[in-house]
Every structure is written in structure tokens, then in C-alpha cells.
Amino acid sequence: MAIAKAERLMNLALCLMNTRRPLSKKELRESIEAYREAWQQGSEDAFNRMFERDKDDLRELGLVIDVDENALDGEIGYLARRDRNRLPEIALDAEEAAALSVAARVWQQAKMSGAASGALQKLRAAGVPFGEDAEPSALQPLIPAREAAFEPLLVAARDRRPVSFEYRKAGAAATEQRSVEPWALECWRGHWYLAGWDRDRRDARVFRLSRITGKVRSRAGSFTGAVPEHVDVRAVVASFAGEGATATATVRLRKGAGFPLRTKALSTRQLDGGWDELEIPYGNGLGADLAEFGPDLVVLAPEELRADVIDRLLAVAGLNGLDEAGAHA
Amino acid sequence: MSNAIDQTRRMLSLVTYLRERPGAEVAEVARAFGITERQLINDLNVLPMCGTSFRGGDLLDIDTDGERIWWHNADDVAQPLRLAADEATALLVAARAVAGLPGLRERDRQALTRAVAKIEDAAGESAESSARVGVTFEAEGQVFADIDRAIGEGRLIWLRYWSHGRGGMTEREVDPIRLVTEGHTYLEGWCRTSEDRRVFRLDRIAEIKILDEPADPPRLEPRDLSAGLVNPAADDPQVVVEVGPGGRWVAEYYTHDAAEELPDGGLRITLRSADPAGLRPLALRLGRDGRIVSPPELAEQARGAALAALEHYREGRA
Numbered sequence: 001m002a003i004a005k006a007e008r009l010m011n012l013a014l015c016l017m018n019t020r021r022p023l024s025k026k027e028l029r030e031s032i033e034a035y036r037e038a039w040q041q042g043s044e045d046a047f048n049r050m051f052e053r054d055k056d057d058l059r060e061l062g063l064v065i066d067v068d069e070n071a072l073d074g075e076i077g078y079l080a081r082r083d084r085n086r087l088p089e090i091a092l093d094a095e096e097a098a099a100l101s102v103a104a105r106v107w108q109q110a111k112m113s114g115a116a117s118g119a120l121q122k123l124r125a126a127g128v129p130f131g132e133d134a135e136p137s138a139l140q141p142l143i144p145a146r147e148a149a150f151e152p153l154l155v156a157a158r159d160r161r162p163v164s165f166e167y168r169k170a171g172a173a174a175t176e177q178r179s180v181e182p183w184a185l186e187c188w189r190g191h192w193y194l195a196g197w198d199r200d201r202r203d204a205r206v207f208r209l210s211r212i213t214g215k216v217r218s219r220a221g222s223f224t225g226a227v228p229e230h231v232d233v234r235a236v237v238a239s240f241a242g243e244g245a246t247a248t249a250t251v252r253l254r255k256g257a258g259f260p261l262r263t264k265a266l267s268t269r270q271l272d273g274g275w276d277e278l279e280i281p282y283g284n285g286l287g288a289d290l291a292e293f294g295p296d297l298v299v300l301a302p303e304e305l306r307a308d309v310i311d312r313l314l315a316v317a318g319l320n321g322l323d324e325a326g327a328h329a
Numbered sequence: 330m331s332n333a334i335d336q337t338r339r340m341l342s343l344v345t346y347l348r349e350r351p352g353a354e355v356a357e358v359a360r361a362f363g364i365t366e367r368q369l370i371n372d373l374n375v376l377p378m379c380g381t382s383f384r385g386g387d388l389l390d391i392d393t394d395g396e397r398i399w400w401h402n403a404d405d406v407a408q409p410l411r412l413a414a415d416e417a418t419a420l421l422v423a424a425r426a427v428a429g430l431p432g433l434r435e436r437d438r439q440a441l442t443r444a445v446a447k448i449e450d451a452a453g454e455s456a457e458s459s460a461r462v463g464v465t466f467e468a469e470g471q472v473f474a475d476i477d478r479a480i481g482e483g484r485l486i487w488l489r490y491w492s493h494g495r496g497g498m499t500e501r502e503v504d505p506i507r508l509v510t511e512g513h514t515y516l517e518g519w520c521r522t523s524e525d526r527r528v529f530r531l532d533r534i535a536e537i538k539i540l541d542e543p544a545d546p547p548r549l550e551p552r553d554l555s556a557g558l559v560n561p562a563a564d565d566p567q568v569v570v571e572v573g574p575g576g577r578w579v580a581e582y583y584t585h586d587a588a589e590e591l592p593d594g595g596l597r598i599t600l601r602s603a604d605p606a607g608l609r610p611l612a613l614r615l616g617r618d619g620r621i622v623s624p625p626e627l628a629e630q631a632r633g634a635a636l637a638a639l640e641h642y643r644e645g646r647a
Contacts, residue, residue, distance in 0.1 A: 257496060
């Protein structure tokens with residue numbers, strides 16, 4: 001039976017960490033049974049591919065592997081120097097450790113949740129006083145990442161590698177190819193967004209990960225433009241979502257109805273006959289929000305918002321114009 | 330989760346940990362590493378195959394009798410390892426997000442903030458890319474703090490709660506269980522009024538009172554929240570919605586059973602809801618971007634509501 005990958009990786013890590021001089025591939029092949037097997041039963045090529053992948057995997061786990069010439073024979077060798085791989089002294093008190101262990105449990109995505117528990121394990125091994133898992137806590141924050149594009153984009157943003165993907169813009173019938181230098185990822189209201197440089201449009205753009213279809217492909221080369229010091233994805237997304245609006249709208253709202261509107265009203269005036277008049281911020285998407293309240297709400301101004309809501313209501317009622325409405329009421 | 334990467338990562342920390350603790354108890358080590366005893370024993374079976382040279386016999390001499398763990402040739406192969414970029418990012422992004430949660434106890438916030446600074450220091454350049462990922466949790470701070478206190482003191486709460494589906498205020502008595510944050514923050518509790526487990530969005534709580542009566546939620550299995558907060562039951566009524574390209578967002582916001590592509594770039598979405606009438610706001614919102622296919626009563630209710638609303642505009646114009 002082939003030797004399990006974890007055993008092979010562990011052996012490679014131990015060999016590289018416990019040498020004071022660079023070890024050549026040949027030496028590693030002699031020392032690690034799995035490599036020997038791959039070489040004997042497979043080929044030089046099979047061993048080489050396996051070795052390259054394993055080095056990448058160990059680097060993903062945080063191991064710094066240096067490539068140096070062996071002083072003896074001038075051959076290229078590998079080693080993981082102790083001083084470069086040691087976790088610096090870290091002193092967390094019990095309260096800090098407890099707070100951190102709650103935070104480490106929030107990821108609902110396999111790669112990040114594995115990384116978070118890996119971090120805790122390293123800290124625990126270094127002597128950080130984590131308590132044992134307490135009973136379920138009264139607070140459970142969750143970071144979801146169900147979008148398939150999350151993991152490849154996370155890695156691309158980390159390594160500053162350009163990517164391309166098929167993207168369906170909001171409301172678009174078809175997808176289109178986008179070529180992007182990914183700067184930052186942001187999760188807002190449970191959805192993930194990517195900010196980056198759109199190479200074809202030569203401009204900064206924000207993408208919603210759930211609208212990426214198919215595979216995220218890594219592109220050769222590096223970023224062509226500078227990455228801005230501070231990327232405020234949230235501000236851009238929030239403005240799409242209608243937040244931070246400076247315009248206002250006036251609506252008539254039935255008493256007791258529309259609580260979400262009342263909490264953000266700039267002013268509320270009581271009217272006769274069981275209605276209130278509210279002044280509310282008017283940002284993106286307000287028409288759809290207001291249509292939800294049906295007969296409990298009437299838009300008074302501005303005219304284009306009123307027309308938008310009437311149009312939505314006509315569509316739901318299956319009518320072509322307001323004149324038809326009377327006949328059905 | 331025992332893929333090779335996670336297992337390797339764990340074993341590397343395990344050797345450092347065991348070196349400091351000769352004769353460590355299996356049960357305790359498994360708890361400390363957040364794994365089952367079986368997983369730990371599996372790791373302990375792999376470790377004696379590992380070392381600096383299988384031919385020279387420099388293998389880790391670690392063994393266990395199933396209760397305690399002994400390492401007979403513990404030397405300095407095992408030092409605490411630096412954090413990888415992903416590890417630092419996972420920890421820091423989560424800790425910063427929780428620290429920014431409105432209503433979190435000040436003591437917890439300060440502890441987290443101190444921990445973040447120390448992790449940043451220890452992680453060094455591994456922490457750099459963590460600034461490229463951000464998560465925002467939203468909560469109504471005062472309501473959050475009240476519920477947190479009620480849970481801590483084990484007391485019943487009274488809510489005036491906006492039911493968005495029904496378009497009205499409701500009053501409920503709730504045994505609070507926990508606060509769950511996923512973008513928005515929700516109270517999960519036992520609703521005495523509807524005699525069921527419910528989640529309440531904090532921004533829809535109009536008023537909250539902590540009652541003197543002790544909370545007494547029935548013993549409930551902790552729910553698996555990985556698929557989302559709202560998990561319809563298998564026997565809940567089915568709802569079918571057809572949307573055009575502009576309504577594809579419905580599939581992102583509603584847990585659904587199926588989303589079938591339509592030739593015009595739209596979707597036919599099948600979902601289940603305990604209370605289809607509660608989807609009336611969705612039906613009204615969709616406008617030209619979609620329509621309720623079934624149940625027909627829901628489509629009819631939405632149509633009736635739209636006609637009644639249009640009547641206001643017709644009068645206004647006259």
C-alpha cells in the first residue's frame with residue numbers, strides 16, 4: 001500500500017527542520033521511504049512531481065524552506081532553518097486566549113476553519129493557556145463562505161496573482177469573461193465581495209462572488225497596477241445596497257406598518273385617518289424595498305420613485321397601466 | 330476533517346506539545362487539539378513512522394497504551410512553529426470581526442483587541458495578507474447587550490417583534506438560547522407564543538424587556554448552522570418562483586431545493602417554506618423580475634395586495 005501523504009509530509013518536514021546543511025533531492029529520496037518507493041516503482045518524474053507538490057504543501061503550512069547550494073558538492077539542496085521557522089515568544093493571558101478560541105471557531109469554510117484550528121494548535125503547543133472547549137457559548141458568530149470562488153480568490157489575493165473568471169452582472173442574461181487583479185475580499189451581510197483592478201475596463205471594480213460562474217483561473221504574471229493603500233469594499237457595496245444615500249423620499253405609511261422604514265426615517269409626521277408621513281433616505285433599490293409593503297404604503301415623492309413602485313405593482317397585478325387598475329379594484 | 334494537510338499541520342504541533350508533557354493523557358490531548366481520541370490514536374500510529382531518516386532508524390519513538398502517551402527519544406526536533414499566512418489570516422480576520430460586533434461585552438472586546446495585537450506581532454510577515462480579507466458583523470448594540478445579559482442571567486424575555494412576512498408587529502415571550510451572527514445578528518430561542526424554536530433578527534426587534542421569570546427552554550439538539558440559519562422542514566409546503574435575469578438574487582437569499590436555468594437567463598427556483606403566505610413581500614418586490622408559480626394562493630394574495638396598493642395611486646391622480 002502506498003504510504004499516506006500525511007506521513008510523507010511529516011517526514012519531509014522533520015528532515016528539513018533537523019538539518020544544518022541543505023539536503024539534496026537525492027539525499028531526501030534516500031531518507032524518506034515514500035520517495036524511495038515512488039522513485040523505484042514509478043519514475044524519476046513521478047518522484048519529482050511528488051516532491052515539488054509536497055514542498056508547496058509544507059510552505060502552505062507556514063514552513064519556510066530555503067533553497068541553497070550544498071557547500072560540499074555544489075548541488076542544490078533544501079532546508080528549513082530553525083530561526084526562520086520558530087514562533088516568536090507569545091504571552092497571552094487566559095482571558096485573551098479564551099476570546100481568541102471563540103473567534104477561531106467562526107469559519108464555516110473548510111480551508112479557513114482548518115487554518116484557524118491549525119493556528120490554535122501551534123499556539124497551544126507554544127504554551128498559550130487555552131482552556132478546554134467550554135460548553136456552547138451564548139454567542140456564535142459565523143463566517144460563511146459557500147461561494148465556490150472564495151478559496152481560489154483568497155489565495156490569489158494573498159499571493160497577488162491575477163485571475164480570470166466568468167461573471168454575470170446583476171440583471172444580465174449572459175455571463176462575460178473578466179480579467180482581474182484581486183486586491184481584497186470582504187464579507188458583508190453574509191455575502192462575499194471582491195475588489196480589484198479590472199484589466200479590460202482599466203478601472204477598479206467590485207464583484208459579488210455568488211455571481212462568478214465556473215472556475216476562477218489563475219493567470220500567469222503579476223499585477224500590472226499598484227494596489228491602493230486602503231481598499232474600502234464595504235463602502236462600495238453598501239452604496240449599491242442603498243446605504244449612505246443623500247437624497248430623500250417622502251412616503252405615506254399606515255400606522256403600525258413598515259417598522260424597518262420607521263427605524264431609518266429622518267422625520268415622521270402624523271396624518272389623519274390612520275396614516276403617517278415619513279421622510280426616508282433614498283438610495284439604490286428603494287423602489288423594490290417599498291413595493292414589499294403593498295397597500296400599507298404610498299410613495300408621494302420623488303416622481304421617479306413613485307413611477308418605479310407603480311410599475312412594480314402593475315407587474316404583480318398583471319396590468320399594463322394605472323387606468324386598468326380601477327376596473328379590478 | 331482529516332485531510333492530509335490538516336493532519337500534517339496537527340502532527341507538527343502535536344510533537345511540540347508532547348515533548349513538554351511526558352505521559353500525557355490521550356483524552357486530555359484529544360480535547361486540547363479539538364479532535365476525537367480515535368483521530369489522535371491514528372496520529373500516534375503515524376508518528377513512529379516519521380523521523381529524519383528511516384534507514385538510519387532516527388524515527389520518533391512515540392507510543393501509547395491507549396491512555397497515556399510516551400515519547401522515549403524526545404529531543405529538540407520539535408520547536409513551536411511560526412504561523413502560516415492562512416493561519417494568521419483565519420485567526421486575525423475572525424478576531425477583528427468579533428471585536429467589531431456592536432454590543433459585545435467591553436471586557437471581551439478589550440481581550441480580543443489585545444490578543445489581535447499579540448498575534449500580529451508573533452505572526453510577523455505572515456500577518457500582512459490578513460488585511461486583504463474583512464468581515465463585518467452587524468448588530469443592534471443595545472438589543473444585543475440586553476439579550477446577552479438575559480442569557481447570562483437565565484431569564485425569559487418579552488419582545489415586540491416585526492414580522493416582515495406578515496407585515497405586522499407581534500408580541501412574544503422567548504426563552505433565549507444564543508445569539509448567532511452571520512452578517513446580521515439573530516436571537517435563537519424557544520418562542521413560547523408559537524411553541525417552537527425560532528430565530529429573530531435583532532434589527533426587527535422593536536422593544537425588548539428582560540422579565541423576572543427564569544428562562545426554561547426545552548432541551549434542544551444544537552442545530553447545525555452550516556447550511557444557513559433558516560432550514561425548512563422536509564414537509565413544509567413547496568413554493569416555486571420563476572425569475573428573469575434581474576431576479577437571480579432570490580437564489581442567493583433563499584435556501585432552496587433546486588434552481589433550474591431558464592433559456593432567458595433566468596431561474597426556476599423551488600424552495601420550501603413553513604409559511605408561504607409570509608413570502609408575500611418577496612412576491613411584491615419581484616415586479617417584472619419574476620413571479621410566483623405556486624402555490625396559486627400566494628400569487629393571488631400578492632396580486633390582490635398590488636391592486637389595493639394601486640388604488641391609492643389611482644385616487645391620488647384623480
